[in-house]
Amino acid sequence: MAREINLVPDIKNEMIKALKLRNFIFFLCIIVAAASVGITVVTGLIMGGQQLALDSKKATINNLSNKLNSYSDLGDFLTIKDQLGNIATLTNNKKVLSRTFGILSALIPTGADTIRISEMNVNLAAESPTFTFDAQANAGREPYIDYNVLDAFKKSMQYMRYDYGEYVDKNGTTIPAYCMIEHGNDGAMFRDADRGIYAYWTIHADGCDTSKQNANTETSTETTDSTTTTSTTAYEEEDYEGQKVVRIWRTPQFADWYKIQEVAGQPYMNVDGAISNVPHFVSSCITYKGDTTYDTANPKWTETNDNCQLVPNSSTESSNSTGIKITDSSNGRSENEELVLRFSAVIALNPAVYNFNNHHMMAIPPSGRRNVTDSYVQVQAMFGQRAKDCAADDATCSSTPTGDTSSDSNSSTNNTEQNNTNTNENTNGGNQNG
Numbered sequence: 001m002a003r004e005i006n007l008v009p010d011i012k013n014e015m016i017k018a019l020k021l022r023n024f025i026f027f028l029c030i031i032v033a034a035a036s037v038g039i040t041v042v043t044g045l046i047m048g049g050q051q052l053a054l055d056s057k058k059a060t061i062n063n064l065s066n067k068l069n070s071y072s073d074l075g076d077f078l079t080i081k082d083q084l085g086n087i088a089t090l091t092n093n094k095k096v097l098s099r100t101f102g103i104l105s106a107l108i109p110t111g112a113d114t115i116r117i118s119e120m121n122v123n124l125a126a127e128s129p130t131f132t133f134d135a136q137a138n139a140g141r142e143p144y145i146d147y148n149v150l151d152a153f154k155k156s157m158q159y160m161r162y163d164y165g166e167y168v169d170k171n172g173t174t175i176p177a178y179c180m181i182e183h184g185n186d187g188a189m190f191r192d193a194d195r196g197i198y199a200y201w202t203i204h205a206d207g208c209d210t211s212k213q214n215a216n217t218e219t220s221t222e223t224t225d226s227t228t229t230t231s232t233t234a235y236e237e238e239d240y241e242g243q244k245v246v247r248i249w250r251t252p253q254f255a256d257w258y259k260i261q262e263v264a265g266q267p268y269m270n271v272d273g274a275i276s277n278v279p280h281f282v283s284s285c286i287t288y289k290g291d292t293t294y295d296t297a298n299p300k301w302t303e304t305n306d307n308c309q310l311v312p313n314s315s316t317e318s319s320n321s322t323g324i325k326i327t328d329s330s331n332g333r334s335e336n337e338e339l340v341l342r343f344s345a346v347i348a349l350n351p352a353v354y355n356f357n358n359h360h361m362m363a364i365p366p367s368g369r370r371n372v373t374d375s376y377v378q379v380q381a382m383f384g385q386r387a388k389d390c391a392a393d394d395a396t397c398s399s400t401p402t403g404d405t406s407s408d409s410n411s412s413t414n415n416t417e418q419n420n421t422n423t424n425e426n427t428n429g430g431n432q433n434g
Helices: 010-069 074-085 087-093 097-107 147-159 376-381 395-399 410-423
Strands: 114-123 130-138 161-163 165-168 196-201 219-223 228-232 237-240 243-249 280-283 287-291 300-304 324-333 339-348 362-364
Touching: 097 362, 114 147, 130 147, 147 324, 147 339, 243 280, 324 395
Parallel strands: none
Antiparallel strands: 114 130, 130 339, 161 362, 165 280, 196 243, 219 228, 237 243, 287 300, 324 339
């Protein structure tokens, strides 16, 4: 049996292992170096390609820039483009100055106790629009100088409200604002003495037929030999100044619309004020509620408008402040030589009343049942000549007590609060505040 004898010393074995490890490490270094060289070459190629691409794009951009700058109307084009981009911002900031007429009709009292404006400034630039004016208060009877008139005017500010919203068709589709006619030629809103406020929908004008927006609208199509005509049969039309229009009531018609249960195809209004199956006005301020406690078939209707205050309370003065500040007052003589109370005032209004995006705006005075209108004729009557100072020899004018505008007047307060109570209660078929 053969036997192998290892005559190699142990030190020789250690040396052989060390040589093998050295050769392996050297081999790895060669591989890593080769990989590094390859990566460097590839990176160089990529960077070179990118630089070539960048140079090409830069040359293209320079050519296009030179070509663009060669246009003579470039400045006008950039101006128009910038304005188009700002349309949304401009619209949101747009104010409707003409609403001043309707606001004045609600603010300035008419009747025996009158206030006539001699000079007025409307400021819409501030965060809160303001009316700054000089005026004269006339009680209409002896004594003509009566601070109760001015006191009642100040206290009435807290009861002033406004309303806005959208008109919708019987399916609830919003009718564009330009499709609605809300005022007559005299500037007054359309009103029915018994049924309240309404407007006309120019249903056949371009872009006003909501049946094209809502496929559920009932329409009929008549086909002739030469033309195809689509006519709306879902609404009762009438003539107004030579065109066919649809009357839409802004004031809810409680007696006609309310039903205990909804009937298909018929106007419907429930006790929570929800209206359907009839074109109507959707208010953003006023809510209606029917009380059937005593009569299920004929509810007692109430309307509430707590959030849309025309003259909001001032946050810089006392809690009783209602956004009006009397800056000066004195006795004077009107153009008819009547004793009057001259005064200057500043009224801060809610910014929402002038906002262009708030459609169909209407100012509401404390006594909503009064036939207040934004007629230009009525507004014109609110202005008059400035009252004259008391003459040196006019003892009656100089000696007549003027009272104190800050004092409370029980009678004027009670009358104003009674008017506000009447505003918030409506019976079947009652009128909306206007």
